[in-house]
Amino acid sequence: xxxxxxxxxxxxxxxxxxxxxxxxxxxxxxxxxxxxxxxxxxxxxxxxxxxxxxxxxxxxxxxxxxxxxxxxxxxxxxxxxxxxxxxxxxxxxxxxxxxxxxxxxxxxxxxxxxxxxxxxxxxxxxxxxxxxxxxxxxxxxxxxxxxxxxx
Numbered sequence: 324x325x326x327x328x329x330x331x332x333x334x335x336x337x338x339x340x341x342x343x344x345x346x347x348x349x350x351x352x353x354x355x356x357x358x359x360x361x362x363x364x365x366x367x368x369x370x371x372x373x374x375x376x377x378x379x380x381x382x383x384x385x386x387x388x389x390x391x392x393x394x395x396x397x398x399x400x401x402x403x404x405x406x407x408x409x410x411x412x413x414x415x416x417x418x419x420x421x422x423x424x425x426x427x428x429x430x431x432x433x434x435x436x437x438x439x440x441x442x443x444x445x446x447x448x449x450x451x452x453x454x455x456x457x458x459x460x461x462x463x464x465x466x467x468x469x470x471x472x473x474x
Contacts, residue, residue: 408421452458
């Protein structure tokens with residue numbers, strides 16, 4: 324009986340030793356490069372991001388070029404209409420109406436640049452508080468106290 328137990332013990336130790344050696348060999352041979360797949364994936368994603376950024380840059384560059392061409396074409400058409408209106412319209416009143424409808428020939432042909440950016444807010448008096456003020460539309464507690472006592 325003792326030999327049977329000894330054989331089982333040796334077999335168990337050999338099994339676990341083989342299992343440990345297998346795990347260690349697997350770790351060194353297959354998974355020994357920690358993060359190897361991750362680094363490759365990161366490099367691949369960085370390459371994709373760089374390619375995407377280049378495509379976006381090319382897109383906006385092409386769009387800007389096309390918009391500039393469109394603006395120049397619009398300007399050319401406008402100048403043609405203004406010139407034709409001044410040459411072909413004999414009546415002074417008709418010529419003035421056409422020039423007014425063409426947004427003023429002088430403004431576009433001289434390429435006038437506005438001196439001030441348009442404001443996206445309504446102008447206010449100097450005494451008025453602006454909407455960015457800390458006290459804008461904040462009720463005054465002293466005024467509210469007077470209203471409550473009067474009621």
